[in-house]
Amino acid sequence: MASRTKTIQSEGQSLNGRGEVLLSVRDLTVAFEEKVILDKLDLDIKRGEILGFVGASGSGKSVLLRTILGLIRKRSGTINLFGVDLETASEEERLRIDMRLGVLFQHGALFSALTVLENVQVPMREYLDLPRKLMNELAMLKVELVGLPPDAASKYPSELSGGMIKRAALARALALDPDIVFLDEPTSGLDPIGAAEFDELVAKMRDTMGLTVYMVTHDLDSLFSVCDRVAVLGNKKVLVEGTIADMLKSEEPWVRSYFRGKRARQLDLAARA
């Protein structure tokens, strides 16, 4: 556990383009009939950062993620990705944007009838037209990139551990070399060691590839150990955002109890030790 809480946050801004805003959400309102879930919400994510997105259960984290990904229709506001307003984007622009996004859904794991290699190739088949041999080679590189042994490539999801499934799902999310990956509770269901290893992998990808990560999580360990910035969803908008240090100083009641509750205090002490 102690190694988990040792901070592995970004050490510098050395990679090109760091700081550039890749996703900008402004005045976003999402409602299901009369029920407003998000009300004039603003959010930015910058290149090369890991943004941890937290909020009470049912506060709308998944709705926001699905709206950004174009799976839920917004009522008003703008969502701008890579400088393009999604509402006015042409079909071709939208396709190019989609290819720059990787997604790891919490329950959307892997196709059970496909091997790991075939799962990783799903986005490649959808968006690219590559010869089979090249696709196999590229998918294999992704399998290795996420730290899976080569023999995992020919296995089916039912033959893998929980941690290996998450890695394989990450490999699939990285299939097209995206600029941003959206991870929906990536460490849920993993034991602390598996979760720590997954966090370290994500941090390594930020540091070596400049990957930008939007991580919805309830996992305090992840928030303390890898997130460069945290955004808290509450009252239908981003209530507070900033570093973990900012969260620890916040007097907002939900943020206070979440980040300064007993468990959070123990993690903070361990991280400082």
Ligand SMILES: Nc1ncnc2c1ncn2[C@@H]1O[C@H](COP(=O)(O)OP(=O)(O)OP(=O)(O)O)[C@@H](O)[C@H]1O
């Ligand atoms: N398709 C839908 N139709 C109607 N209401 C919906 C729909 N999808 C989500 N909601 C409602 O939107 C609210 C926010 O749900 P959401 O799943 O985004 O919460 P969450 O913050 O991700 O919660 P959790 O942390 O428990 O996963 C909930 O009240 C939910 O019932």
